[in-house]
Amino acid sequence: MYLRHLQVGQFRSWEAVDLALTPGPTVLVGRNGQGKTNLVEAVGYLATLGSHRVSSDAPLVRHGATQAVVRAALRRDDRELLVEVEINPGRANRVRVNRAPLPRPRELLGLVRTVLFAPEDLALVRGDPAERRRFLDDLLVSRTPRLAGVRSDYDRVLKQRNALLKTARLARGNALATLDVWDGHLTELGGQLLAARLALIADLAPYVAESYAGVAGPGADRAALGYSSSVPLAGDGAPVDPARALPGAEELAAALRERVAERRKDEVDRGVTLVGPHRDDLVLHLGPAPAKGYASHGESWSFALAVKLACFALLRAEGDDPILVLDDVFAELDSGRRAALAEVARSAEQTLITAAVAEDVPAVLLGTRVQVADGEARILPGEPAEHSAAEEAGVDRG
Incomplete structure (x- = not known):
């Protein structure tokens, strides 16, 4: 299981982001406060319909907006699914799979599976x-x-x-x-x-x-x-x-x-x-x-x-392998714990890693690198990416 594309709108600090993803490790690099954790938090929301940082949905919606949207193209075995969650604080959230609405949001649970390790x-x-x-x-x-x-x-x-x-x-x-x-x-x-x-x-x-x-x-x-x-x-x-x-x-x-x-x-x-x-x-x-x-x-x-x-x-x-999400943890670990975590992370079908500096991440995990800065998430030149446009993933901007 892996995410092939992620799109968020009005989520936390992000007005909009459109990011192609690949199997294997992807490292989101940027200074603190640039929104790295917000992106992996959005991935986690697809898996749990909640946040690992706050207990309610209201803080997830960007200041001044009334709704946040998280969309992703999910590859699972030989199937591809488009999942979408509309986060509406104070009102019912709405969930769609392959553009068809689900009667209850919790019916999404189990479709995207993640394991998050964070401070x-x-x-x-x-x-x-x-x-x-x-x-x-x-x-x-x-x-x-x-x-x-x-x-x-x-x-x-x-x-x-x-x-x-x-x-x-x-x-x-x-x-x-x-x-x-x-x-x-x-x-x-x-x-x-x-x-x-x-x-x-x-x-x-x-x-x-x-x-x-x-x-x-x-x-x-x-x-x-x-x-x-x-x-x-x-x-x-x-x-x-x-x-x-x-x-x-x-x-x-x-x-x-x-x-x-x-x-x-x-x-x-x-x-x-x-x-x-x-x-x-x-x-x-x-x-x-x-x-x-x-x-x-x-x-x-x-x-x-x-x-x-x-x-x-x-x-x-x-x-299936769950998506492994490692949020700013390598800087907290000594060499032995880093090595143990890296061994599992490199074996996962997809690992999403956030770090303030790339040097904090073991070299074996430096696959695709995404620079997160100034309201943009940009794959660094020369890094692999299967897709680069939302339309290729079946993700629209509506």
């Missing part, structure tokens, strides 16, 4: 549980797109249930009767989400251990994953055993239902849902201790990198 990923090790939950669920959806509906429905039910809990103390009779209905929805959807997360962690854990060993070198502690849940059946944070049988969605829903009933009084008193996947955490282990709070700065970088390399390996093993 922000250090938060996977050092940040709050919400960072790790979001990482897990984004990977879930990339792997199994139908889970986007489960995730969205769970978030909707959670919001409604929390609103009801806030009023329950003032109108106990009717409110608590209605709460039983929402409990059913919450536990059913929560059981599905928990089962999917546990299966993902079990599949990902061996890749993380292998990747960390490769990045950190001989003698390093072993990296492992665990899951800490408000539902004891789902996990107590200990390292997972990939060979162990996992509870199913129905079993987890029943356990969640029982736990919700136990915490009902506390939830009514506090006006918030205290049990469910939204309260859980992915636990990263390094040797005998959790990585958070114990790992050094270098170990934290190695773990964050290993997690992303593991994601790439897992998705590659299950289908």
Whole structure:
């Protein structure tokens, strides 16, 4: 899988850009603040319908504009697809594939798959549980797109249930009767989400251990994953055993239902849902201790990198290579970590790299180079490019 052409309009700092792309590594070079990250952020939006930098769509639309557009020609096996997203803050976004509108934007998920490694990923090790939950669920959806509906429905039910809990103390009779209905929805959807997360962690854990060993070198502690849940059946944070049988969605829903009933009084008193996947955490282990709070700065970088390399390996093993996006990370890495990352990056079908200076990027990855400066993204003379016009990619300017 690779992008053959990318076009954005009114996205972040870009009024318009029209860029031909090729398989293999492409390095976007330019000073900080010129818009390199904005371009790979646009690619990521096609994959996740969200940004790795902000939680809402509004900052993605250029100041003074009402709408941003991201279009790309995607090559997948022997097929070529034209995908387009209109980002409309405050209104419904619109998505088209081969110029045909999709009924719901989330139907695009899974069509473009990316694995992004950026400086922000250090938060996977050092940040709050919400960072790790979001990482897990984004990977879930990339792997199994139908889970986007489960995730969205769970978030909707959670919001409604929390609103009801806030009023329950003032109108106990009717409110608590209605709460039983929402409990059913919450536990059913929560059981599905928990089962999917546990299966993902079990599949990902061996890749993380292998990747960390490769990045950190001989003698390093072993990296492992665990899951800490408000539902004891789902996990107590200990390292997972990939060979162990996992509870199913129905079993987890029943356990969640029982736990919700136990915490009902506390939830009514506090006006918030205290049990469910939204309260859980992915636990990263390094040797005998959790990585958070114990790992050094270098170990934290190695773990964050290993997690992303593991994601790439897992998705590659299950289908097409995802597009690997490396956003301004080589300047942060020492020679050993650079080499480990470069080895994977050079093997990917397509890698998009941003850097302030080309010298930060290992020589084996200096394929196509794009100069990003003064509102333009220009392929440097003599660099390979399959196509140079939007029309060749089937991308119009409308």
